[in-house]
Amino acid sequence: MSSRPPFSLISLISFLALLALVTTACSTNKRVILLVDGERRVIETLAPTVGELLREQKIILGDQDRVEPPDYTPIERTATIQIVRVAIHTETTREPIEFERLYTREENLPEGQVRVSTLGANGEAEIDYQITLEDGREVSRREIARRVLREPVNERLLIGTQGTVAPVNITGTLAYIGKGNAWIVRGTTADRRPLTTQGDLDGRVFDLSPDGKFLLYSRGGGGGNGGTETDAPTLNTLWIVDTVPFNAEPRRVPIENALYAQFAPDGSAFIAYTRAEKTQGAPGWKAHNDLNIAALYGVTETLQVSDTDIQTRTVRVTPTPLPSDTPPPTAIIDPNVTPDPNIPPALPLPTYTPRPFGRAITVTQYITVPRVTTISQTAKTPITITNRVVIPRSAPAPLSWWGWNFQWSPDAKTIAYAFSNQVGLVSPQVGQNASERVPIQNFAFYNTRGDWVWVPQLAWSPDARFVAATIHAPPNGAERAQDATGFDLYLLARDGNFSLPLARNTGMWAFPAWSPLDAKRESKIAFGVAQNQANSERSVYSLYFMDRDGSNRERIFPEIENALDGVRVVQFAWSPDVKQLIALREGDLWLYDLASKQWAPLTANGDSKLARWR
DSSP states (O other): OOOSOOHHHHHHHHHHHHHHHHHHHHHTOOEEEEEETTEEEEEEOOOSBHHHHHHHTTOOOOTTOEEESOTTSBOOSEEEEEEEOEEEEEEEEEEEEOOOEEEEEEEEEETTOEEEEEOOBOEEEEEEEEEEEETTEEEEEEEEEEEEEEOOBOEEEEEEEETSSOOOEEEEEEEEEETTEEEEEEEEGGGOEESOOSOOEEEEEEEEOTTSSEEEEEEETTTTTSSOTTTOSSSEEEEEEESSSTTOOOEEEEEESEEEEEEOTTSOSEEEEEEEEEOSSTTSEEEOOOEEEEEEESSEEEEEEEEEEEEEEEEEEOOOOOGGGSOOOOOOOOTTSOOOTTSOOOOOOOOOOOOOOOOOEEEEEEEEEEEEEEEEEEOSSOOEEEEEEEEOSOOOSTTTTSOOEEEEOTTSSOEEEEETTEEEEEOOSSSTTTTOOEEEEEOOOOOOSSSOOOOOOEEEOTTSSEEEEEEEOOOSSSSOGGGOOOEEEEEEETTSSOEEEEESSOOTTOOOEEOOOOTTSOOEEEEEEESSGGGTTTOOEEEEEEETTSOSOEEEEOSSOBTTBSBSSOOEEEOTTSSEEEEEETTEEEEEETTTTEEEEOOOSSOEEEEEEO
């Protein structure tokens, strides 16, 4: 017998040896290029995954380090593995805050001339950056905190517009706010002049006395008290200035935090006002919803001036004849004496021919007469007041934290008021039930969905019988009453007998303005109409006027109604003779002549508002 193993066993052993050899050869055939810490390593490995390879090479990863490909990736026969060392740290630096260059149109500079009003200065901020480094190289820098160390001062440049607006003649007295200052115009716009120069009028109170002699206005924030508007303890302060003399000194009225104030329309030394308190949150105040009547003392003073009045008197004088022209005396014969015949008679008297008297002449005589003159002038002493509370502090309506509007009637016998849901009347007179509010129109308040409240604006008819007001219309469908988007212009009778719509779908900012009586004893109402009635809050408005009964409605701007032209803010002022009308267009006052139907610009500074015309 042969001692050789069977062929099948030899074959099996050879196959297993060959398989082991192939497996070993395949296992050692993984060549990996490892990029780590700035080095390039070539590694022969049996590790099945990237993670196993890193553990085999004793490479420790940081929390932010990144491996490409990820550590769970299987290793093929050849592979390149990169380890990115990631470091994140915070760096604090100081950087300048660049100032802005602001341009303002200035009517007192020649056209095209540029003048620096305020020099610009950069501010400074301390900024914290989060910096990301990959393998020591910065790949990102992100700002995570900023602290302003010094605010920048913006540079203000005045661009001259003098001469771009032609002078316009006006009647009466016109006052308006331009760039935060009060301006006055009489006769012609070429003679306009500023009444204030601080530039801090807040526009809450701006009223011209019925005779146009005095202006009542409010200065925002710390006006007159020092400090800025943000750190001042009060909303505003109240002031009066005489509009007639040049360089008149404004005088402080001892009233603060006025949301609205108005002169008595009968020319008496009274003002009506309502107040609020300053708060930190929006809108910055909380209204008292009160009504006060203040009597002003010390606005003017009466002086008696004694002097000598030299008067003239004209008389007619006839010249006296000269002595040689005088006839001789006539002999006087005594009837009780008998003539002596022995005495010769006297010689006959010479004949006399009289000369005519001279022609009468006119002579001016000067006569000195003592005179005492009483004059009224702006007082030099501080203004004092006597206050009477008509309506005490209260919260009578929804959203009353915003406040209310009111307008004194032309006859000074009643005051119209408006809350977010009501228009009514209240008497300023002293007596029983004088302070009771009498509603004449109720409606649902409008949900603005913001930190502001819509309140109707009011306008009295010149005969004090009617009030024009914008009223929130009821809903058309299933929407809630406070969500309805319709607004109508209503005529409300003072006696409460009726109310009727003068114009439908005007929008919330219609701002009606009732004119004085014209030469025919008639009046007109100017108002705005929203071009997008579904969103009248943000819509542009067209300008109209109509007769007091709503007839003869006429659009005066724009000529063709379109969404690209109109006004954003509706403000009107009628001339005393009702021949002209002022409206606000793009930040400037424009004059509309009713006869020629032409517009003419009155200002060119881009920041004018609140025209008051008496």
